[in-house]
Amino acid sequence: MRTTEVLRLAQPRARRFAPGALLGLLSALCAVGLIATSAYLITRAAEMPPILYLNMAIVGVRAFALGRAGFRYAERLASHDAAFRTLATLRVGIYERLVPLAPDGLSGTRRGDLLTRLTADVDELQNLPLRVVQPLLISGAVAATSVVTVWILLPAAGIALLVALVLAALVGTVVNSVIAARSERSIAPLRGAFADEVLDTVVNLDVLTAFDATGSRLAAVETADRRLTRAVLSSAAGSGVATGILSLLAGAASVAALLVGIPALATPGFDGPVLAIIALVPIAVFEVVSSVPLALAALRQVRSSAERVASVVPDAVPTEIPVDGPGVSSRTAEPTGTVIELRGVSATWPQAAAPAIRGVDLTISPGDRILVTGASGSGKTTLAHVLVRFLEFEGSYSLGGVDVRSLPLADVRRVVGLSEQIPYLFDESIRQNLLFARDDASDAELLGVLERVGLSGWVEGRGGLDARVGERGSLVSGGQAQRIALARALLADFPVLVLDEPTANVDADRADALLVDLLAASTDPDGRRAVVIISHLPVPDDLITSRLRLG
Structure with a gap:
């Protein structure tokens, strides 16, 4: 993605952007x-004319005052509505492009930085219409x-105002x-680095505390914070200096108007009220034009965020990641x-x-229990990801007698399911952590599958299905997390189930019992x-019917 x-x-599209810009x-x-x-x-x-001569000006002041506030309020509603709607469409589009890459195509991006790109950097893009395009227009x-x-x-005053405005745009921008240009371009990457340091520290806080290593990690967070703070302050300094220069030039424009306007008072038709207009109008104009340097500064930050978002979504999916191509059949895989x-x-x-x-x-x-063994790095997890079509392969892989390359990825994944070594649990209730496997499952079915994996008593002791599991399952043990993951897989009813290191995060004295329970629970009637x-x-x-050793 470029x-x-x-x-x-x-x-936003012109028809949605135009109302806010016009207002x-x-x-x-x-x-x-x-x-x-x-x-x-x-x-x-001050000339004390009859009140009749002032009525139009009085009405004008009231109308412009009300119009300024009213149009401003309506503009905020219209422009933000357009920006937010476009942002929602953009965010959905980015996720749609990321789905074919996940999970293996995103392994090169750190989680904290990826989170920042999909939240803060995408949010920054709303400033393109709000703080760049619209203010410039x-x-x-x-x-x-x-x-x-x-x-x-007064032609001379008009020329003086034009010169002042051009100087303001050029000098303020330069x-x-x-x-601040370098700092503004670095804010988004530094924000991502800071978020990554914070997330890495928080997620691993228990391990860091156990090994008394929190000091070094907090020092890394403070270093990232200082770098981000320096960049933000430098950006603010640039904006402040530019605003000061524009204020000076606004005053200079008013002085220039007076210098050319006072001698013109001797000209018929040019009087004191007109002189006041040409002297004070530059102040209001410069208040509006002062957004030009700020808009260009915002553009640098927006472009930096856009580059980071684009880098997450490559122009082409890596050849190692499978995608549904034009030759994919619409049939559903039925293993026979x-x-x-x-x-x-x-x-x-x-x-x-x-190759791994x-x-x-x-x-x-059907009915096989196959054990895959091998040393660390021998490719056991790679094989699991090939089976569920997270990774592309060379050679032959058929499902139910059909080449999997001719089947939609979703169809293959309805047949082959994966329970990962570290199953992801959402910071939600047990019910919600199970329902995304099959959203129409009743509470009775959820309790039934929990009974099969040996968690019915535990769930009852925690108060039922509404009990929360904590962020990333922080309130459950490793064995309980594996059982919940297996319960999800059983709800999805995969004909082929891959269990990747189900006892890796369980105490050694409980690993054998957990493995027996998992194998027993995964057996269908x-x-x-x-x-x-x-x-x-x-x-x-x-417990097994055959073995495969890798490496």
Whole structure:
């Protein structure tokens, strides 16, 4: 995915963007009009004419004051509604592009940084229409309208205002860029690095505390925080200096208007109220135009965030990640006879230099209990990911007699399910952690499957299905997390179930009992479910039907 594509998706379509931009323009014009009519009213009233001559100015002041506030309020509603709706569409589009990559195509991005890219960086993109495009359009339109109006009243004053505005745009932008450009481009990456340090510390806080290593981790968090703070302060300094320069030039424009306007008082048709208008209008115009350097600064931050979002979603899915291609059938995989057959299968992880497994042969029939063993790094998890089509492969892999490359990925994953070594539990209730496997399951079915995995008494003791499991299952033990994961898999009713190191996070004296329970629970009534157990621990021969050693 390219940065320009992300920016294009972040900008609302014209029909949705136009109302907010138009209302913002009307609000800005009302602000300038309010200054002009107020200046005219005050100076004209000082001449003490009949009240009849002031009525139009009085009405104008009231109208512009109400219009400025009313249009501004309506503009905020319209422009933010457009930006947020576009942001929702963009976020959904990014997730749709990420789904084919997950989980193995995202392994190169740290979790904290990935989270920041999908939240803070995506949120930053709303500033493209709100703080970049719209302010630039409004500033340009207001500046042009004001210069033309002042030029009509006094050409020399109009030229002076134009020169001041051009200088303000150029000098303010250059100064802001010199002071803050590098910092503004670095804010998004530094924010991601800070979030990654914080998440890494929080997630591993128990281990860090146990080994008295919290000091070094907190020092790393403080270092990341200082870098981010310096970048933000540098950006604020650039904006502050640019705003100060614009204020000076606004005053200079008013002084220039007075210098050319006072001599013009001797000209017929040019009087004190008109002089007040050309002297005070620059102040209102510069209030609007002051957003130009800030808009360009915001553009640098938006572009940096867009680059980070685009880098998460590559232009093309890596060849190691399977996708549904044009040759994929619409049929549903129905395993008959031999469920799975692998011949000469090799697989490589994304960005890896060499295959993780080579020439693997494996046949899985209904009711099989196959133990996959091997040293660490021998490719056991790689084989599991190939079976569920998280990783592409070389060789032959058929499901129910059909080449899996001709089947939709979703169909394969309805047949082959994976219970991971560290199952993910959401910070929700036990019920919600089970329902996403089958959202129409009743409470009775949920309790039944918990009974099968040996958790019915535990759930009852915790108060039922509404008991929460904590963030990433912090309120449950490793064995309980594996049982909950198996319960989810049983609810999904996979004909082939892969258990990846189910006892890796369980005490050694309980591992054998847990493995026996898991195998017993995974057996379906007709005995046709096949189970592939990946384990580095020995498993009794009476629990399995065959073995496969990798490496």
